[in-house]
Amino acid sequence: MNPRVFEMRAAGRPDDPAKWLAALALAIVVPVFFAGSYALGLMTETLIFAIAAMSLDLLMGYGGLVSFGHAAFFGLGAYGTVLIAVKLGISAWISALCGVGIATLGAAAIGYFCVRMTGVAFLMLTLAFAQLIFSGAVKWRAIGGSDGIGGLVKPALFNSSLADPLAMYLFTLSVFALALFAMRRLVESQFGHALVGMRENETRMRAMGFATRRVRWLAFILAGFFAGIAGALYALYNGFISPDALSWGMSGMLLLMVVLGGAGSLVGPAIGAGVFLLMKHFVSSHTQHWLLVVGIIFVGCVMFFRQGVWGMLARRGGSAT
């Protein structure tokens, strides 16, 4: 494997804006032909999970911190959105913003403890906190318990409403584009470079004067913020939320998307989300052993292409990343 890839990803490279514009145009035009179909829903869902997977990639790919509890922030964003809209009867737009705020605060609180660790200890602690929130949601009847809670009224958007699949898709696409832009900017910033340095050698970073624990904490909060955005979108999309969104299965799925697409590239995990959901929808309709297939894919990824789908495509294309 070419070691240069690690930095190229982190440092970014001059982009061809035309490529991005073309991708965006395609993403806008193609679904118009699918309007109202099952595929459009799948694409919306893919974009939502792509944001969540990219947010986990900030921690995993750039910070070298494998979180097994990232569903907590996705779930907090989603629960916050549904609960505030339903219980307080206010606009879902405002409740979605509150949901993102709750996820961010949750990440700040949980991260405060988790960032004292790295490696396996970090992984276990994130899992433990996420399980805590999960069991809270399951037990607490007032927020629906294990049945979850629904009844979110889809908000209006211009002349349409998010109840319209095409409007929901286009809105999600805009949020996705903004989130991707923001996260790319982030990983190319001084903060992003410090994050990568910390992943590579923390002793050196500290000796040079970086407060690495604070770097880790901010990365954790930012990852929670973006996961919260994905969760809020998920709530707006479904109008319903259950503890599944907080479960370790959800955390594991996000991890898998990152690994499948290629950690440390942002675009990779977004593609990983798409590949994963596509496989899930097709494989699960053919066989009951869906999880077995997932397991095999995971092992295959780890053993044969550690840089994921995106890393492989990039190498084929002859350019790193």
Add this chain to the structure above:
Amino acid sequence: MSLLRVENLNKAYGSLVVTKDVNLEIAPGERHVIIGPNGAGKTSLIHQIGGQTRPDAGRILIDGVEVTRLDPERRAQAGLARTFQKNTLFQRLSVFENVRLGAQARFGSTFNLTTPARALPHINERTQAALTRMGLEKLAAETLANLSYGDQRQVEVAAALAGDPKLLLLDEPTSGLSPAETRAMIEVIKGLPRRMGLLVIEHDMEVVFSIADRITVLYYGAVLASGPPAEVAANARVREVYLGAGLADAAH
């Protein structure tokens, strides 16, 4: 006021005493060399000054400010930089980035989330200057892991210099270098600005006597002798430890 002041420092690993009642003082701009046999506790002392290891007892002051309990990053922010005896670098990053992060640590703003790191002229200039001083310009774009051991040693020093420290700790900067590389390293060290205080651990007596203003000899964790080179070379106990091996000759 001294740049660095170490008072009655003590450190033991179980029954192994690695630092024993060490007192040390470095004046601003002074070039101080620590010598001593393998296992004497030289690296352990540097780790305690750098903050990588906590002493059991004693005090460490930089510019009169006590840093004994501070984390390494706080000491670095106070103007201390160091290299490691065993290369401690970013193996998968470029040479440029290895050094650039050293400059960013002191002169950048790490919690800036939007400005691209590569687009900061003042950081890039400092990085370039440090690379040039170490003769690494041509290797800037290379991945660190592809460099020879000797070149990696130079990157260690370049990364420390990029932060323009007041006090620079070098742990065996010439270990593993070829004779030619060693001579180049001596020249670099001698050419460092005098505003920078230096604490260097070194084995090569030629290097020791060509850079030292003062020398401290460590032996089983304790200071055996400390003073100007000629005085230390003439010290009977030091000569005993080194069996007179070339120490006195090298002084002349």
